[in-house]
Amino acid sequence: MAFEPKIIGFLCNWCSYTGADLAGVSRIKSAPNVRILRTMCSGRVDPAFILKAFQLGADGVIVMGCHLGDCHYQEGNYKTVRRLPFLKRLIKDFGIDPRRLRLEWVSASEGDRFAKVVNEMTEEIRQLGPLKLSVHREIQRAIAHQ
Amino acid sequence: MAKPKLALYWAASCGGCEIAVLDIHEKILDVAAAFDIVFWPCAMDFKYHDVRAMEDKSIDLCLFNGSIRNSEGAEIAHMLRAKSKVLVAFGSCALEGGIPGLANLTTKEDICRVVYKDTPSTVTQNGGVYPQTHSKMKEGSIEIPELWETVKSLDQVIDVEYYVPGCPPQPEQIWAVIEHIISGKPLPPKGSILGATDKTCCDECPRDRKEKKIKQFFRPFEIQTDPNECLLDQGIVCMGPATRSGCGALCTKANVPCRGCYGPPPHVVDQGAKMVSALSSVIDAVEPEEIERILDQIADPMGTFYRFSLAHSILRRVEKA
Numbered sequence: 001m002a003f004e005p006k007i008i009g010f011l012c013n014w015c016s017y018t019g020a021d022l023a024g025v026s027r028i029k030s031a032p033n034v035r036i037l038r039t040m041c042s043g044r045v046d047p048a049f050i051l052k053a054f055q056l057g058a059d060g061v062i063v064m065g066c067h068l069g070d071c072h073y074q075e076g077n078y079k080t081v082r083r084l085p086f087l088k089r090l091i092k093d094f095g096i097d098p099r100r101l102r103l104e105w106v107s108a109s110e111g112d113r114f115a116k117v118v119n120e121m122t123e124e125i126r127q128l129g130p131l132k133l134s135v136h137r138e139i140q141r142a143i144a145h146q
Numbered sequence: 147m148a149k150p151k152l153a154l155y156w157a158a159s160c161g162g163c164e165i166a167v168l169d170i171h172e173k174i175l176d177v178a179a180a181f182d183i184v185f186w187p188c189a190m191d192f193k194y195h196d197v198r199a200m201e202d203k204s205i206d207l208c209l210f211n212g213s214i215r216n217s218e219g220a221e222i223a224h225m226l227r228a229k230s231k232v233l234v235a236f237g238s239c240a241l242e243g244g245i246p247g248l249a250n251l252t253t254k255e256d257i258c259r260v261v262y263k264d265t266p267s268t269v270t271q272n273g274g275v276y277p278q279t280h281s282k283m284k285e286g287s288i289e290i291p292e293l294w295e296t297v298k299s300l301d302q303v304i305d306v307e308y309y310v311p312g313c314p315p316q317p318e319q320i321w322a323v324i325e326h327i328i329s330g331k332p333l334p335p336k337g338s339i340l341g342a343t344d345k346t347c348c349d350e351c352p353r354d355r356k357e358k359k360i361k362q363f364f365r366p367f368e369i370q371t372d373p374n375e376c377l378l379d380q381g382i383v384c385m386g387p388a389t390r391s392g393c394g395a396l397c398t399k400a401n402v403p404c405r406g407c408y409g410p411p412p413h414v415v416d417q418g419a420k421m422v423s424a425l426s427s428v429i430d431a432v433e434p435e436e437i438e439r440i441l442d443q444i445a446d447p448m449g450t451f452y453r454f455s456l457a458h459s460i461l462r463r464v465e466k467a
Binding site: 040046050062078081087089090096134138 | 414419420425437
């Protein structure tokens, strides 16, 4: 069976989640590979959530938030704009291709942009292939043991 | 009534935890008076077969330090688990892999190559040899334990009742734990962290903190730090915000940034991820180039953020290239 990327998307409640909604109601077609988790702000996305997604088998993670200056909480996404490049460095050190982690700004009116970044990310991860980590095997072994 | 039985063991560790137990000074006599010490390879002459001959659950308390990185450590861990009523992961290595866990940055092959071939002081013949688990010679055959590819924390190998963090755990904290057990008071719920508190190292640190805005990171030797101000405020990467309290902020009181040995604070699973989060919040930059320039100044993020906790972090090890 052909490889279908599993991508976890953390979308902020105020802009990007609404943007994804708009893509839906506008009937814009986009790849079904992104599993969306709604967070109140992109600044709420703890780096541990992203590492956990990779640990549990995600092939990629995409974080979407409001454009800079548009944050519902004034400066939540300014934390994200530093956190994600930092985390990309860290996952690179762990041996994970940093392209598997992406940050995009999608506003509530950008349904088309949501579809575009989802399709781009899905295509990129498809090229990179499945993410294989030794921790996947260990966790499967631990689950089988229980 | 027979005294309760106490066992201490070291797996992959430096021996500092054993010294820390002795650092309770004359109270060690109280320990010897309260317990029958039945196994302590560092200090007393018992053999593995002595323990193997004991009945299951006959050891009342086992303090196990060291991470597990070879077949011997795992074998003794499983044996002590069967023989012990209460088994404590004692010290950073047992708790979260510790310094030996940094071996997870590389591979068994690379470690062996450096140690047995590449070091300048090693003279090799015929390309050198690695230790073999089985070797035959005319007197008979010899077996040595097999080194693992990945270092594990104790609770990734066996079930553990309690955890005592620290590299090493502080003597007064060790004594508090032992005293609690001697007193016969009810034990805390399984999985508890003993000998530490529930806040971060910053909570115990006496330095003055301001609103943080960092434009430049320094390594400790690069600047003369102010002894009364927060080290992080001064641009020194200090693990305090992502580390459990309990040590009394020993390092920062001595002008040295926290190394993170007490492990992650409550509700934090990954010390490195928490550190990324904490530092991202205080870096004073918005433009991508500026952010990258500041991030470039942080030396060895993996070795700093995961100095003690790599083996027990979310991803556990670096993937082989």
